[in-house]
Amino acid sequence: MRLSYQYRLRPTAQQQAQMEQWLELLRRQYNYRLAERFNWWEQNRCDVNACPLICHLPELKDNPSCYSQQSDLPNSKALFPEYKQVYAQVLQDCVKRVEKAYDRWIKADSAGKRSGKPRFKGKGRYRSFTFPQIRNQNCITGKFIKLPKIGNVKLILHRPLPDGFKLKTATITRKIDGWYLSLSLDDASVPTITPDAPTLDNTIGIDIGLKSFLVTSAGESVEAPQYYRKAEKRLKRLQRQLSRKQKGSKRRAKAVKRVAKAHLKVANQRKDFHHKTANQLITQGNVAHEDLNIKGLAKSRLAKSVNDAGWGQFLQILSFKAAKAGLMTIPVNPNGTTQQCSNCGETVPKTIADRWHSCPHCGLELDRDHNAARNIQQRAVGHPVQALGGDRDTEPEKREAYAVS
Structure with missing residues (x-):
């Protein structure tokens, strides 16, 4: 390797x-x-x-x-x-x-x-x-x-x-x-990646977001540090000082170095946080995550928050550390992971403002990010509940049997 x-x-x-x-x-x-x-x-x-x-x-x-x-x-x-x-x-x-x-x-x-x-x-x-x-x-x-x-x-x-x-x-x-x-x-x-198929016992699912950096399928939450947001006030002040300096002068060169060092500190803090978080995850086994279009999200109105979170760098570090430990990262289709119930597979519509998952079919109550992380875990291992999503013709006894398994 x-x-x-x-x-x-x-x-x-x-x-x-x-x-x-x-x-x-x-x-x-x-x-x-x-x-x-x-x-x-x-x-x-x-x-x-x-x-x-x-x-x-x-x-x-x-x-x-x-x-x-x-x-x-x-x-x-x-x-x-x-x-x-x-x-x-x-x-x-x-x-x-x-x-x-x-x-x-x-x-x-x-x-x-x-x-x-x-x-x-x-x-x-x-x-x-x-x-x-x-x-x-x-x-x-x-x-x-x-x-x-x-x-x-x-x-x-x-x-x-x-x-x-x-x-x-x-x-x-x-x-x-x-x-x-x-x-x-x-x-x-x-070591090389083990050929064993991922199961619910050796695989965890993570749902990365902006409110919380990630939520695992076990319900553990990691808060987003937001290093750029915290350093934004200082960066604005340094940038104002830079804009007042004459181009080509020595003072402008010094101001450029101050701005560059401030940005480098933010980048180093973010990278250190990604490494430590990835180390904690791989101790729990294989990691399943959503296959997000990060470049597209980085061009939306959430660009500043997405870039501050650094999802792309984190997933790259996570896959590298998993391969080094003989594990694997499993990207899954993100379509419907938030809307689908992780217990019965039914679709429960939500808006961005809805932060709680309440299923009227099976009565499951939990945080929406926790529900999405469970769906990601089940999709990675091929759990039968994921095959029942939206299928209302399935018998209730059979759906309940799949949900409990």
């Missing part, structure tokens, strides 16, 4: 200046290679038989590919000798990033969706570079890691690396509060 471990770096002033120079050179190389692809697209996107009668047909050129652009890197080093200071594989990875961003725009994914047109990187917008191959598996000795052409860089090894791992890639990232190292490891000790 591929794992990612992140550590904080403590580079020297010379190493920090060298990495800053690398980022600037890679940013220019990224923009140049992206411009090559844009130029080819503008000249060759129109077919010859679809051109107007009077038009200029430029000389057709070969479509720039990752291999052709990587083969042209020695020419860039000959014209600009400063690129010789950058590790060769780091430059090649920069070209791969261009191809990935360009292909996401030109080609559609498996769902038929295309990403937006990639943009050129402004100054300070290129924040990381990757060593795609770390051949020396013993590059970490004590509190130092040996990076090609950079040397031994001090890192804070706050947690040990797993035994028997195989180091794949290393990414250096510049954030507003310093430099970080992300190691991609291949750990063979991680």
Whole structure:
């Protein structure tokens, strides 16, 4: 299994200046290679038989590919000798990033969706570079890691690396509060997902929301921390101070750092909360959740609250931790989980303002989020009650027998 471990770096002033120079050179190389692809697209996107009668047909050129652009890197080093200071594989990875961003725009994914047109990187917008191959598996000795052409860089090894791992890639990232190292490891000790089918005993259901961050099928509730809402007043004040500063001045640069640090603190608090909540859930077994359209909800009038909750990041962390523990996360169809009774399967209409589930058919009384979490759990395990939803012709004795089972 591929794992990612992140550590904080403590580079020297010379190493920090060298990495800053690398980022600037890679940013220019990224923009140049992206411009090559844009130029080819503008000249060759129109077919010859679809051109107007009077038009200029430029000389057709070969479509720039990752291999052709990587083969042209020695020419860039000959014209600009400063690129010789950058590790060769780091430059090649920069070209791969261009191809990935360009292909996401030109080609559609498996769902038929295309990403937006990639943009050129402004100054300070290129924040990381990757060593795609770390051949020396013993590059970490004590509190130092040996990076090609950079040397031994001090890192804070706050947690040990797993035994028997195989180091794949290393990414250096510049954030507003310093430099970080992300190691991609291949750990063979991680167990595989058990083939046992999910049951009501080894699976819990969670209903994520905005009033409560989540409610489990056992009735446990986790309150939404709302870190952004709590920091909004301070963020507004810092943003007002930033808007008054003159562009290009040193005071504006300092104000930008203050705003960035405030946003980073909110992001770190939210991520820490997601990790701790996911750790508590996987101790109870497999986790079933709704397969929500989070991107669509993030564009609605609830955008601020949805983004503050960070459902997408939480579900990603949850699935990663479950796979690492030999468990699984089960997404289910969210249609009707709130309206359907989890005891008898009948539909009980509710509005958003109705926070209590009261079934007139079987008399079940409980919170609507708790009822939805039970429905999610039952759908994940294929409980028979879910097959009876809305079927009023079913005999009451049979429905009651299914509900009790």
